[in-house]
Amino acid sequence: MDTISRENNSYLPVAGVIVGVLALVLSGVALAKISSAKKEISAQVEPLSLKIDEAEGQARNAAASADKASGNINKLATDTQSAFQQVAQELGNIRGEITKVQEAKVTKAAPGKAAAGPVVAGADEYIIKSGDTFAKIARAQGATLADVQAVNPGVDAGKLKVGQKIKLPAKK
Incomplete structure (x- = not known):
């Protein structure tokens, strides 16, 4: 026979029972911890769900x-x-409108057309009459042709028009 059966092994069944009881106790503790953890997780899910919903709304x-x-x-x-x-x-x-005003300012009455009233010369002005030339006007006013041309730089002496005003040089 073998040695195990010859010896008194009455403690072996007791040790097996003790180990079984310990295993049951430990499994009970583990189940309690798992249950507690599950409750905590469940308690956190609802607030997290609310926070997620709030974040989605925002x-x-x-x-x-x-x-x-x-x-x-x-x-x-x-x-x-x-x-x-x-x-x-x-x-x-x-x-x-500015262009029209400027054009109206520059444009003079067309020759042959009567203005609103008679053209009147100022103190240093002369109104062109038929047959007038710069030379004739200069002689009549006691000035030189160069002086009359100098005070009327924009006037073409060859295109004088009846009724046109020109400036006269200052008398010396």
Whole structure:
């Protein structure tokens, strides 16, 4: 026979029972810990879920605000462009009016057409009559031809018109 069966091994079944009892106790403790951990996890899931929902709501609000701001920026850009076009159009109109005023200022009454009233010469002016030339006017006024030409640089002596005003040089 073998040695195990010959010896008194009455402790062996008791040790097996003790190990089994310890295993049951440890498994009970483990189940209690797992249950406690499960409760804590369950308790944390709800607040986390609420925080996630809140974060999603804030993200949606931010996206809506961004879309609204983008629309406002686009509208502002369109309104600004329209305003610049209106200003440009008004500047063009004003420029046209200025040009007309300048042309009216430069343009003199056409020859042969009567002005609103008789043309009157000032103290240092002369009104051209039929047959007048710069030389004839200079002799009549006691001045030189060069002096008459010098005070009338923009006047073409060969194209004098009846009723046209010219300046006279100062008498010495």
